[in-house]
Amino acid sequence: MNKFETKHWTSDTVAADLEHAIHEHRLPPGTKLGEDELAEAYGISRTIVRAALLALSHRRLVELKRNRGAFVAQPTVRDAREVFEARALLEPRTAHSAAERMTDEDLALLRSNIASEHEALDAGENGRALFLSGQFHAEIARIADQTTVEGFISELISRSSLIIALYWRRRAALCETQAHHALLEAFANRDGALAEQLMKSHLLDLVASLDLRNVTQPPTSLREALKR
Amino acid sequence: MNKFETKHWTSDTVAADLEHAIHEHRLPPGTKLGEDELAEAYGISRTIVRAALLALSHRRLVELKRNRGAFVAQPTVRDAREVFEARALLEPRTAHSAAERMTDEDLALLRSNIASEHEALDAGENGRALFLSGQFHAEIARIADQTTVEGFISELISRSSLIIALYWRRRAALCETQAHHALLEAFANRDGALAEQLMKSHLLDLVASLDLRNVTQPPTSLREALKR
DNA sequence: GTATACAATCTTGCGTGCAAGGCTGCGTCC
DNA sequence: GGACGCAGCCTTGCACGCAAGATTGTATAC
Numbered sequence: 001m002n003k004f005e006t007k008h009w010t011s012d013t014v015a016a017d018l019e020h021a022i023h024e025h026r027l028p029p030g031t032k033l034g035e036d037e038l039a040e041a042y043g044i045s046r047t048i049v050r051a052a053l054l055a056l057s058h059r060r061l062v063e064l065k066r067n068r069g070a071f072v073a074q075p076t077v078r079d080a081r082e083v084f085e086a087r088a089l090l091e092p093r094t095a096h097s098a099a100e101r102m103t104d105e106d107l108a109l110l111r112s113n114i115a116s117e118h119e120a121l122d123a124g125e126n127g128r129a130l131f132l133s134g135q136f137h138a139e140i141a142r143i144a145d146q147t148t149v150e151g152f153i154s155e156l157i158s159r160s161s162l163i164i165a166l167y168w169r170r171r172a173a174l175c176e177t178q179a180h181h182a183l184l185e186a187f188a189n190r191d192g193a194l195a196e197q198l199m200k201s202h203l204l205d206l207v208a209s210l211d212l213r214n215v216t217q218p219p220t221s222l223r224e225a226l227k228r
Numbered sequence: 229m230n231k232f233e234t235k236h237w238t239s240d241t242v243a244a245d246l247e248h249a250i251h252e253h254r255l256p257p258g259t260k261l262g263e264d265e266l267a268e269a270y271g272i273s274r275t276i277v278r279a280a281l282l283a284l285s286h287r288r289l290v291e292l293k294r295n296r297g298a299f300v301a302q303p304t305v306r307d308a309r310e311v312f313e314a315r316a317l318l319e320p321r322t323a324h325s326a327a328e329r330m331t332d333e334d335l336a337l338l339r340s341n342i343a344s345e346h347e348a349l350d351a352g353e354n355g356r357a358l359f360l361s362g363q364f365h366a367e368i369a370r371i372a373d374q375t376t377v378e379g380f381i382s383e384l385i386s387r388s389s390l391i392i393a394l395y396w397r398r399r400a401a402l403c404e405t406q407a408h409h410a411l412l413e414a415f416a417n418r419d420g421a422l423a424e425q426l427m428k429s430h431l432l433d434l435v436a437s438l439d440l441r442n443v444t445q446p447p448t449s450l451r452e453a454l455k456r
Numbered sequence: 457g458t459a460t461a462c463a464a465t466c467t468t469g470c471g472t473g474c475a476a477g478g479c480t481g482c483g484t485c486c
Numbered sequence: 487g488g489a490c491g492c493a494g495c496c497t498t499g500c501a502c503g504c505a506a507g508a509t510t511g512t513a514t515a516c
Contacts, residue, residue: 034466034468035467035468036466036467036468044501045500045501045502046468046500046501047499047500047501047502048500048501050468050469050470051278051282051500054279054282054283055282055286058283058286066468066469066507067467067468067469067506067507067508068467068468068507068508068509069467069468069508070468079376082375082376082377083376085374085377086318086376086377086380089317089318089321089377090314090317090318093317146310146313147310148307148310148311148313148314148384149310149313149314149317152314152380156376262497262498263497264496264497264498272470273470273471274470274471274498275469275470275472276469276470276471278498278499279470294499295476295497295498295499296477296479296497296498297478297498457516458515458516459514459515459516460513460515460516461513461514462512462513463510463511463512463513464509464510464511464512465508465509465510465511466507466508466509466510467506467507467508467509468505468506468508469505469506470503470504470505470506471502471503471505472501472502472503472504473500473501473502473503474500474501475498475499475500476497476498476499476500477496477497477498477499478495478496478497478498479494479495479496479497480493480494480495480496481492481493481494481495482491482492482493483490483491483492483493484489484490484491484492485488485489485490485491486487486488486489486490
């Protein structure tokens, strides 16, 4: 597997590619990301790989264990609660701002995102659907035009994909279609207060779909998994 | 200048040391951070320096310009507004949580912080006072026991120190003594609602002390500074 | 069959050196 | 004196190789 040897990979593009793969659950939590393996896959030296992994560790998507290697992060139950609490602090106000700044182009893009997510689901591409679902939120943050908060939300959304991989218990689609449609309606009406309220509800709904009972942590090794 | 050759510097400790120096305004915005220079100063190779600089760039404290080098970041007026808006979203609720979780040890630590800040001011050590003032906020975030939000707040506080370096217009001490004391009182009474309200006011007061009129950006070079 | 010790192999940590790009200084021309 | 071009030097980008640490496999003892 040598990915697109003709493409010029930088640490930023490698990090983004890996993040995308993590987001789509192609690289599940706990996956080992070996430097040599990645260097060979991307056709670059380990120097660039290391920089990419460092970047991902700063976003909490990858855990670097000294002398052991890099692994896709495995958020704890506590991490999960924290991430959604942080989202609850940031995203409702962001949705409010987005509604007030919404352009027709923005609206069209959000609609297109929902349609693409449906297509992905219909095609059985759950990873892609998850990514697009997260992108809906990321786009709202972008439209709100506050890059500092957008950066935080972007990180939280990516981390959410890991949490969903580990703790999602609902069989249905990831974000309820109805919730995204209702938000779209509020945006179309430039109704900030409604958008804010809907985003609050939507995030609560997401948390409710996670199995965060005080169960033991996800198994981190075969030994642990076989203990039961 | 070879700093403590006997000490074993890692990229994490170098990054922390640089961040501390930035926070205390010993490394002002715009300062060039050359790889070779830092490597010699810390007695390490450039490899470690690069990792440290990369870490600081992820915290927005350092700007990496390709083929040109690393520079202490220079937040724009827009950045300044964004940072304090983000703080306004996160810190009041965090103060509320901290009040509810406050222990006597926590209280003592916050008191000690205020006292140390006063000592620094009396000794004319404004940089140190600024750092301690920021630490007061960071401690509140730590006490609130939500590490995800704490991480964001920590980054925002550090970035605030750069903003203060560029845009602070008040002659008085950095955070009004009265504001920190009032918060301490609310914490002593475990009054979450009051702590939340006081933190909101405090942050508004901080923003009001910044000169964020739509003036031209801070000069980024001698040429620009001499244009007037 | 199980436990332990040790050697071999694999992977990471990180120093070093070379190529590429940017900056500065000098010389020339107008 | 000012503008422009070019060479030389400085700094960054990043590949590579070696040392250190972790993991795995094998042999031995009970």
